[in-house]
Amino acid sequence: MSRQCAGDRLVLAAAPEAVGCTRTFIAAKLRSWRAMEALDEALLVASELVTNAVRATGLVAVQLRVAGPSLYVEVWDNMPGVPEVKCLEADAEGGRGLHLVEALATRWGVCHPQSGGKVVWAELSLPAPALLLSPEAASEELADAVLLERVLDALSGR
Template identity: 60%
Template structure:
């Protein structure tokens, strides 16, 4: 499992893409690289937009194996729930969650106890090397959402303490 906490600015999207690509390369899971990078990019873009691109706000992204699947999980503090839109052919945005739905086995939203929301997508990884998935229990998105929200809460607490 790898995770990254980012400032909710547009630059976070590029960093999330780099993070996802680096993680997959380090795990030797390059067959799914393009799909995972695209899903991470779309989910982080939505999280940054939902938080209003404010320097004091954070988003977090986590990549996690569960059996033969990889979860891309993105946390933000915004209250709204994302919805897949059916954009017109000439629209310049609004296709992100449709792309996620097309690439993922399933996707959804969780509300962790620590606050905010986690939007997750499960991507199949049939070619995952056995050592990466052998002893990983197939824990669902609620498990990952709680972990990611706890990390984001700790990050916010550290930032507040540093400001004192």
Template identity: 65%
Template sequence: MSRQGAVDRLVLVALSEAVGRAREFAAEALRSWGVVDALDDVVLVASELVTNAVRATGQKAGHRVAVQLRVAGRSLYIEVWDNVPGVPEVKHLEADAEGGRGLQLVEALTTRWGICQPRSGGKVVWAELPLPGVPEPPPGGVPPLGPEFGAELLADVALMERALEALRGL
């Protein structure tokens, strides 16, 4: 499969077991796309975002979370949806704290990350990671608006809308 435009998603019951399944899913998708250079970072970011989504739901019966991986331009996007409104925050903890550093890891490993709160409810927390081996745009020039770069320029809005549309059927 060509990795350009590749998309894969998984819907999970919001239980602690979902985190391990999300890691397996991310690794399988990246291997099938031939994106193994980014595998460790993507698996860790997906794990942290799914952990936060599962915790946000309170692991209540019937609640679901979803994870979507998507290639757009020179980036890979990890998008995690849950049905709980709110904005996750990066915690600034003491050095001896035993947890709570998930978003610090996400911040350190990604180009950028953010939150989309769709009108239909819940939230999508997304993260962008660079794809190794995809050429940079020409130096000093504006990248051509071909399929590989057009997707990147529109990613902020389009990726959230597509993720939301795909997940509305939950």
């Protein structure tokens, strides 16, 4: 089977445990999608993005999407600010997260959905095929929907 599209999301309280929960979620999803070749990079990228979101806010949402040859790690929080890649001193104890994301991701960025907050996303390459969803699910996932709108729907029970 060729990979077309798959996706799933997780909503968490912004607590230190959110990073560990995210890592468990990603490992389970990638295993079920037969996309384990991206595990190490996805875990590191998601850990860095979720850590930043936990420091910024009270609610964090993580979404994984497979579209074609790419895995997208998307992290939403309700703060509008844009994360900055900092110039680091050699002895700095922190601030390397976005440098790691830049190094591992094919590309990354930030979007601001109309409903508020921000989504920081990273694209990772997937060299091997993953699980294929039904054509209906694939079409829906490929739509240019924003993670925040999906999270708000889930929270409101729609």
